[in-house]
Amino acid sequence: MTTTEIAAPRSPRTRGNGTNWEKWGWLYMRVSGVVLVVLIFGHLFVNLWQGTGVSAINFAFVAGKWADPFWKWWDVTMLWLALIHGGNGMRTIVNDYARGRTTRGILKIAILAAVALLIILGTLVVFTFDPCLGNPSSDALIQMCAAK
Amino acid sequence: MWLSTEASTIMGGLFVSVQTAGTPPKASKKKPRPAGTLYRGNEGMWSWVFHRITGVAIFFFLLVHVLDTALVRVSPEAYDAVIGTYQTPIMGLGEVGLVGAIVFHAFNGLRIILVDFWSKGTRYQKLMFWIVIGLWVITMLAFVPRHLTNVFSH
Ligand code: HEM
Numbered sequence: 001m002t003t004t005e006i007a008a009p010r011s012p013r014t015r016g017n018g019t020n021w022e023k024w025g026w027l028y029m030r031v032s033g034v035v036l037v038v039l040i041f042g043h044l045f046v047n048l049w050q051g052t053g054v055s056a057i058n059f060a061f062v063a064g065k066w067a068d069p070f071w072k073w074w075d076v077t078m079l080w081l082a083l084i085h086g087g088n089g090m091r092t093i094v095n096d097y098a099r100g101r102t103t104r105g106i107l108k109i110a111i112l113a114a115v116a117l118l119i120i121l122g123t124l125v126v127f128t129f130d131p132c133l134g135n136p137s138s139d140a141l142i143q144m145c146a147a148k
Numbered sequence: 149m150w151l152s153t154e155a156s157t158i159m160g161g162l163f164v165s166v167q168t169a170g171t172p173p174k175a176s177k178k179k180p181r182p183a184g185t186l187y188r189g190n191e192g193m194w195s196w197v198f199h200r201i202t203g204v205a206i207f208f209f210l211l212v213h214v215l216d217t218a219l220v221r222v223s224p225e226a227y228d229a230v231i232g233t234y235q236t237p238i239m240g241l242g243e244v245g246l247v248g249a250i251v252f253h254a255f256n257g258l259r260i261i262l263v264d265f266w267s268k269g270t271r272y273q274k275l276m277f278w279i280v281i282g283l284w285v286i287t288m289l290a291f292v293p294r295h296l297t298n299v300f301s302h
């Protein structure tokens with residue numbers, strides 16, 4: 001293999017002395033990634049692997065999980081971390097491929113809007129969930145709903 | 149076969165990398181190419197390509213997934229109707245694709261993190277790419293038969 005010479009960067013490495021947002025974004029991708037491995041693999045293990053996997057999922061299944069604050073916080077953490085991680089990753093990709101200023105601007109605003117809306121929606125869904133809407137499936141649920 | 153330099157700009161050089169993988173031909177009469185391919189066509193490039201494609205795919209899945217889960221706030225019937233479509237054979241195959249994408253993105257993401265933070269990360273990046281592929285194959289061999297049994301027999 002021939003040796004490859006890589007030219008020195010043409011622009012200085014620092015720009016002004018404000019907060020280096022790109023650096024924090026870079027770090028966020030890594031920190032959230034490590035946590036997401038645990039959260040998503042756990043999510044898929046319980047929902048796709050245990051028991052009869054997808055075919056066991058219905059309203060009662062969700063009610064059973066969200067009766068426990070543990071799974072509520074699990075899901076909400078996963079929701080926030082994954083959407084911000086994915087949204088920031090999409091932003092990188094738009095910066096790489098979208099040419100004109102306007103196109104970039106529109107695409108990034110669309111990503112931001114989608115991420116913000118879904119974070120709000122998903123968080124509300126978890127914390128305002130009403131397990132007594134359907135036919136309570138477990139004894140514990142029946143008692144809890146009757147007590148209301 | 150060698151593509152022209154014009155063609156190599158298509159898809160930001162992605163396209164031509166397939167062609168330039170490996171050593172350059174001995175007596176090429178074509179235009180001189182940049183010396184050495186430090187990155188293009190090698191493991192590093194493919195891990196980046198797959199990481200990017202899987203990341204985008206998971207992002208779009210997640211947008212839909214939060215909306216379908218939100219149906220639990222509408223009514224049990226609405227939620228069950230939509231989640232029922234997740235249990236059909238065609239969606240079952242789609243879930244295999246989704247899990248394949250997630251598992252690759254997760255393992256390769258850990259590889260990226262090791263390359264960035266572990267002092268020996270860059271030295272072992274190629275080996276770690278093959279470890280990622282190996283772990284992916286093992287995970288999928290365990291998951292796919294079980295998942296398809298669930299999808300096709302319930
Ligand atoms: C085919 C595979 C999947 C199935 C069958 C599935 C199923 C479910 C179910 C039944 C719920 C309701 C609550 C619960 O069970 O915890 C849920 C919620 C959730 N899932 Fe998944 N999931 C899958 C893949 C994923 C993946 C890959 C991600 C991450 C990228 C994800 C992220 C979430 C999030 C964030 C929530 C909470 C939504 C909210 O806050 O409203 N899921 N999923």
Ligand code: HEM
Nearest residue numbers: 029033036037082086089090092200203204206207254257
């Ligand atoms: C399972 C755990 C995950 C890990 C360990 C992980 C890790 C990473 C890492 C290390 C990067 C590279 C960032 C950089 O190059 O600066 C990245 C990029 C990215 N991730 Fe993830 N990620 C995970 C889950 C997800 C999820 C759930 C989504 C979608 C919602 C996602 C979407 C993306 C996107 C779109 C990119 C940008 C790709 C690019 O710039 O080429 N990731 N991920």
